[in-house]
Amino acid sequence: MSKRDLGKRAPAVFETFLDGRDAHLHPDDRAEASEFWNWLGEFERPGRAPVRQRPVWVGPALAASVATLAVFGGALWMTHPQPAHEAVQSVATGHAERRRIAFSDGSVVTLAADSRVDVAYVAKERRLRLVSGEALFKVAHDKSRPFVVETRHGEVVAVGTMFDVSVGKGEAEVTVVEGVVRVALSESGRPGAAEPIEKLARKGERLSFGVAMGARGNTGFIRQAADIDADSAVAWTRGRLVFQGEPLSEVIAEVNRYAKDRLVLTDPRAADIPVYGVVNQGDTAAIRDLIANPRAVAVESRTP
Secondary structure, eight states, X not given: OOOOOOGGGHHHHHHHHHTTOGGGSOHHHHHHHHHHHHXXXXXXXXXXXXXXXXXXXXXXXXXXXXXXXXXETTEEEEOSSOOSSOOEEEEEXXXXXXXXXXXXXXXXXXXXXXXXXXXXXOSSOEEEEXXXXXXXXXXXXXXXXOEXXXXXXXXXXXXXXXXEEEXXXXXXXXXXXXXXXXXXXXXXXXXXXXXXXXXXXXXXXXXXXXXXXXXXXXXXXXXXXXXXXXXXXXXXXXTEEEEEXXXXXXXXXXXXXXXXXXXXXXXXXXXXXXEEEEEETTOGGGXXXXXXXXXXXXXXXXXX
């Protein structure tokens, strides 16, 4: 262990390190945080424990007790290698909650509000299923163990990269922040297809994929969506919501995921109005400043 004493700065330094903003840290502080985190990874995997919802810093003197926790600094800690058989763990977030899941192989998943991911790390594959909601995946490089994010609409495969996946009713969407990913439809999305339906996406690209239902049967699709800059794609992990022309109805749904009160559309004719701007998560009143007719939405208190 390093002997550098972070003192009262320790919580802020370690939170910055966990949030992936370590480039802003002093090199000595970054080295201390990294060394401490790597040291924790040397312990055997602990049993399950309740997830802490607030970051906690434990100094070196108490480090041994930290190893008994399955959760540290808001992150679910899992060790590698896992048993040969598949062991699934589910992690979910509630309303207005974000959660960071850190794995000892270096991969990190940030789960958005009202989301759920099932994790199954096995010897030859790192497989996660995004059941609902949205998540940002930062994948540690390991060619021998592909990292697969499965959704009911298809799956995203990566080796070492960062990408955001959101799951909707009719389709899923992936935005590549770094590297390259491969999107492939599930078997149900390509019945009778001679060749698998798949497509590569690179940094700055966004793909939508799923299965369209029609009178003549279901048809799988992967299509290029409007690209978005990487910083905007992951703004939600920093407490911001960026809108670049999404219809007001979708904007309302997204804002409500993080708000204590609730936005309600009062004028159905305004549902498809495009919205542009940046707001803080939970700031329902700010949406009124982004649309020409503020009366088209109302703010209601949620029932306790």
